[in-house]
Each structure stands twice: as C-alpha cells, then as structure tokens.
Amino acid sequence: MDLDLFLQFLTNGVVMGVFYALSALGLTLIFGLMRVVNFAHGEFYMLGGVTGWFVTSYLGLDFFSGLALVAVAMAAFGWLVDRFLIERVRGQGEEPGILLTIGLSIFLVNATLLVVGPAPMKVAGAVAEGPLFFGPIAVTKLRLIAVGVGIALIAGAHLIIRKTRLGAAMRATFQDPMAASLAGIRTGNVYAATFALGCTLAALSGMLLGSIYSAQASVGGLISLKSFVVVILGGMGSFAGAIAGGLLLGIAEAFWGGYVATGMVDVVGFVLVILILLFRPQGLFSIRAERA
Amino acid sequence: MTLLSESPAVMAADAPTVLTVDGLHVSYGSTAALHGVSLDVRAGETVALIGANGAGKSTTLRAISGILKARSGSITWDGKPIANLPPDRIVAAGIAHCPEERHVWPHMTVEENIMLGAYLCRSRSEVQRRAGMAFHRFPRLRERAKQLAGTLSGGEQQMLAIARALMSEPRLLMLDEPSLGLSPKMADEVFDVVRSINAHGVTVLLVEQNIHNALSVASRAYVVKTGRIAASRPAAELRDDPDLLRAYLGG
Numbered sequence: 001m002d003l004d005l006f007l008q009f010l011t012n013g014v015v016m017g018v019f020y021a022l023s024a025l026g027l028t029l030i031f032g033l034m035r036v037v038n039f040a041h042g043e044f045y046m047l048g049g050v051t052g053w054f055v056t057s058y059l060g061l062d063f064f065s066g067l068a069l070v071a072v073a074m075a076a077f078g079w080l081v082d083r084f085l086i087e088r089v090r091g092q093g094e095e096p097g098i099l100l101t102i103g104l105s106i107f108l109v110n111a112t113l114l115v116v117g118p119a120p121m122k123v124a125g126a127v128a129e130g131p132l133f134f135g136p137i138a139v140t141k142l143r144l145i146a147v148g149v150g151i152a153l154i155a156g157a158h159l160i161i162r163k164t165r166l167g168a169a170m171r172a173t174f175q176d177p178m179a180a181s182l183a184g185i186r187t188g189n190v191y192a193a194t195f196a197l198g199c200t201l202a203a204l205s206g207m208l209l210g211s212i213y214s215a216q217a218s219v220g221g222l223i224s225l226k227s228f229v230v231v232i233l234g235g236m237g238s239f240a241g242a243i244a245g246g247l248l249l250g251i252a253e254a255f256w257g258g259y260v261a262t263g264m265v266d267v268v269g270f271v272l273v274i275l276i277l278l279f280r281p282q283g284l285f286s287i288r289a290e291r292a
Numbered sequence: 293m294t295l296l297s298e299s300p301a302v303m304a305a306d307a308p309t310v311l312t313v314d315g316l317h318v319s320y321g322s323t324a325a326l327h328g329v330s331l332d333v334r335a336g337e338t339v340a341l342i343g344a345n346g347a348g349k350s351t352t353l354r355a356i357s358g359i360l361k362a363r364s365g366s367i368t369w370d371g372k373p374i375a376n377l378p379p380d381r382i383v384a385a386g387i388a389h390c391p392e393e394r395h396v397w398p399h400m401t402v403e404e405n406i407m408l409g410a411y412l413c414r415s416r417s418e419v420q421r422r423a424g425m426a427f428h429r430f431p432r433l434r435e436r437a438k439q440l441a442g443t444l445s446g447g448e449q450q451m452l453a454i455a456r457a458l459m460s461e462p463r464l465l466m467l468d469e470p471s472l473g474l475s476p477k478m479a480d481e482v483f484d485v486v487r488s489i490n491a492h493g494v495t496v497l498l499v500e501q502n503i504h505n506a507l508s509v510a511s512r513a514y515v516v517k518t519g520r521i522a523a524s525r526p527a528a529e530l531r532d533d534p535d536l537l538r539a540y541l542g543g
Contacts, residue, residue: 179395184383184412
C-alpha cells in the first residue's frame with residue numbers, strides 16, 4: 001500500500017541519514033569548529049572504505065576487528081595530516097586551507113587509484129545478507145547492524161566531546177585558544193586530536209557504507225559536498241545540527257528517489273541548502289544555541 | 293627614628309628575586325615590539341608595569357607566559373631559563389597569566405571556566421578543593437556558578453578570569469589591565485582582590501592603564517616606553533611626585 005511504501009522510503013532515508021550524519025559530524029568538527037574548509041573530507045570517507053576493504057576482504061579480518069583497526073589507522077592519519085599540513089596554514093584565514101585540502105584530496109584520490117585501482121571494492125559485512133521484516137518494512141540485517149554501529153559511534157563522539165578532559169580542552173580551545181593556552185592546554189594537540197576525530201568519523205562512515213554498497217576511489221567529491229550540505233543545514237559546529245541535517249538529507253533523498261526521480265537524487269541536498277541559506281542562513285541549529 | 297616599616301614593599305626588598313627578564317626582544321612579524329626589556333620581580337612583591345598604550349607592557353607579559361616568542365634575551369624563573377617554553381610548561385612552573393579583556397570561555401558555565409583553570413591538575417579532589425577556595429573568595433561567582441560566562445557583567449568576568457588564573461595555584465600572578473572597562477567602584481573591588489591575593493603570598497606582576505590604581509597596589513613600578521624600560525621606582529615615590537610621573541609618561 002501507499003503507506004507501506006512511505007514507511008519503507010522513510011526507513012531507507014533514516015538508514016542513509018545515519019551515515020550522512022556520521023560523516024558530517026566529522027566535518028562539523030573540522031569545518032565548524034576548527035574552521036578548516038576541508039575539501040579532502042570525502043577522501044577520508046573513501047579511505048575508510050578502501051582500507052576497510054583491505055583489512056576485511058584482503059587481510060581477512062572480521063568486520064569489527066577491521067573497524068577498530070581502520071579507526072586507529074585513520075585517527076593516526078588525521079593526526080599526522082593536521083600536525084604536518086594543516087598546522088602550517090592555521091590562523092591564516094580560509095583560503096590557504098582550501099587550497100591545501102583540495103591538493104590533498106587530489107593526491108589521495110590518485111594515490112588510491114594507483115595502489116588499488118578504480119574498481120568498486122566490497123567491505124566484508126558483519127553478517128550475511130538477508131532481510132528482516134518489521135511489519136511492512138524490510139531492512140537487511142547488514143544495514144541494521146551498520147546503522148547500530150553508526151549510532152554507537154555518534155554517541156561515542158558525543159561522550160568524548162561532552163564528558164572527557166579532551167572534550168573540555170576542545171571546547172576551551174575553540175571558544176578561546178589563547179585562554180586555553182594560558183590554562184595549560186596544549187592547543188596544538190587539541191587541534192590535531194579534533195582533526196583526527198573528524199577524519200575517523202568520516203572514515204568509519206565510509207567503511208560502514210562500503211559494507212552495504214561498495215568503496216571506490218572516486219566517491220570522495222560527492223561525499224565532501226554532501227557533508228558540507230549537512231553541516232550547513234544543521235548549523236556550523238553544531239553536534240545536534242549535524243545529526244538532524246544528516247537525517248533530513250537522507251530522508252529527503254529517499255523520498256525524492258522514491259516518488260520523483262531516481263536519477264537526480266544528488267540534486268536534493270543542494271536544493272535544501274539553497275532553501276536554508278535563503279530562509280535560515282545560520283542553519284537549523286544555530287551555533288549560538290548549541291556549540292559542540 | 294624607625295627606618296623599617298612593616299609595609300610589604302620594604303619586607304619584599306630582602307626577598308629573593310624570583311623572576312628576571314633580561315634584554316628581552318619580541319617582534320610581531322617584522323615589527324619589533326620590545327627592544328630589550330629588563331626587569332626583576334622579588335618574591336611577595338606587587339610590581340606594576342605602567343606606560344602608554346602600545347608601549348609593550350602586554351607584550352612583555354605575553355612573552356613571559358610563552359604565548360609570544362622571545363627573539364632574544366632571557367627570562368629566568370626560580371633560577372631556570374624559561375624563555376620560549378610552551379605556555380603549559382610556564383603554567384606548570386607556577387606562573388599564571390590573566391590576559392587583557394578577560395578571555396573567559398563565553399559558552400561555558402562559570403563553574404566550567406573555573407574547573408578548567410586547573411587543567412594541569414590531574415587530581416579531581418584537588419581541583420574540587422581549589423574550586424571551593426575560588427568560590428569562597430568570590431561569593432558572587434558561586435551564585436552564578438551555572439550561568440554561562442558570556443552572560444556575566446564585565447566586573448564579574450574579570451573576577452572569573454582572576455579566579456580561573458588562581459586555579460593553577462600560581463606563585464606569580466600576571467594581571468593584564470584588570471580594571472579595563474570597569475566602573476570605578478568595580479575597579480576598586482578588583483584591586484582589593486589583588487591586594488588580598490598578594491597578602492596570601494602570591495607575587496603579582498600587574499599591567500595597568502589606570503596609573504593611580506596601579507601605584508596604590510604596587511610596591512614598585514617600571515615605566516615602559518616604546519618597548520624599553522624608561523625607569524624603575526618605588527611606587528610611593530611616583531605616587532607622591534606627579535611631576536616625575538608626568539616626565540616619565542610624557543603626559
């Protein structure tokens with residue numbers, strides 16, 4: 001029936017929305033708080049998928065060990081990118097960071113093409129394929145688990161920011177870096193840790209989605225743009241906004257694809273951004289109200 | 293005739309020197325801001341840096357606390373060189389810097405601001421003890437503990453900034469323009485606090501535009517002029533001799 005179809009689209013939208021939210025959460029840390037306009041964000045996502053393929057399908061690790069390994073590797077990667085690249089342009093306005101991350105994204109895409117080639121790569125899933133039925137709605141077990149992991153990661157990131165010493169140092173550093181330094185916070189480490197966390201969230205989103213669909217070297221550009229869409233929808237630097245924006249984009253795309261035209265799904269996000277910029281330019285959740 | 297009075301200024305005269313700045317040069321980019329500042333601070337003193345806007349008073353404090361790099365010259369604390377150490381090492385060594393314009397974290401509560409002042413202290417109970425002392429010293433902050441720091445009045449923010457700086461339990465507290473933008477009544481309160489902090493044994497290095505207030509709280513003063521020390525005098529001498537003061541400050 002029509003209602004059944006509606007619920008199915010809604011479910012599909014929420015599933016995609018969780019991954020958009022996860023990736024955008026990473027970007028809201030890097031772009032919203034650190035003010036680095038990170039055009040390599042989609043490549044971090046892509047690298048998560050590709051390294052996820054490498055550790056599961058190639059090395060044969062099980063999904064969750066692979067996920068942990070990818071998390072550690074991408075956190076280290078993000079830390080190094082910040083310490084050796086981003087740090088050089090910190091405090092110099094946005095343009096140097098844009099050029100730097102565009103260059104980094106081109107490098108990462110081509111390095112990946114060189115090493116593993118352009119073909120789609122499947123991340124070995126946590127469970128076998130097979131649908132579960134909730135009334136009229138069908139969801140594969142794989143998706144359900146991936147969504148569960150995604151939600152757990154979002155909750156984990158929230159706990160890090162809200163409850164830990166590192167989280168307090170992050171909030172202090174982004175509200176007033178000089179005051180943070182004077183309190184004894186090593187702001188350089190805080191920036192690097194934040195960048196590493198943002199990078200890891202994008203990468204894990206990429207690995208989770210790579211287990212449902214596939215990972216591919218060329219996917220990054222579109223993911224970067226969609227992550228920016230979500231961050232702008234939700235409000236720069238807003239944790240709740242990234243989640244709401246991600247879900248909104250996922251659901252809007254699912255409805256558009258279901259009811260209007262599957263071919264132009266990627267347009268939806270940009271239409272939403274134009275509408276938001278026209279009617280509520282500070283985003284759904286303004287940074288004044290809630291800053292991560 | 294008694295030569296010795298019980299004033300802290302005289303008592304501190306025999307105290308050991310804790311901070312020595314010698315020939316300090318600091319630049320912002322290619323623009324030199326300090327051209328060889330030299331000063332020293334003895335344990336238990338309150339020393340004021342006075343001088344016109346842009347003379348280099350704040351720059352001197354920022355170089356001591358490690359926010360700015362010293363191009364040359366030395367800074368010695370407790371006999372150890374500390375120039376160009378990162379700010380967290382300076383805080384750990386016992387020097388706290390309460391910056392100009394307060395710089396509280398506006399989107400955090402008063403309590404969070406205070407607790408983070410003891411960031412380097414790993415013991416939760418010790419942080420609680422210090423926060424208790426801070427709230428005891430500043431009862432108004434206790435009333436506002438759950439309020440966002442950005443919503444406080446200027447005077448309350450200054451008290452918060454001082455309370456936060458004290459959370460590292462410094463032996464030297466550097467205060468930059470603590471009365472800036474405050475009403476005269478509020479400024480008096482702030483200087484009462486500075487006196488009481490000093491009376492509790494914390495050495496104070498004070499930068500202040502309000503020369504009358506600065507000289508009323510300090511035992512000695514350095515006059516800073518275009519990146520150099522133009523004079524060093526007991527505060528009372530400058531306070532009682534407006535002509536001398538005017539000569540130094542070029543006012």
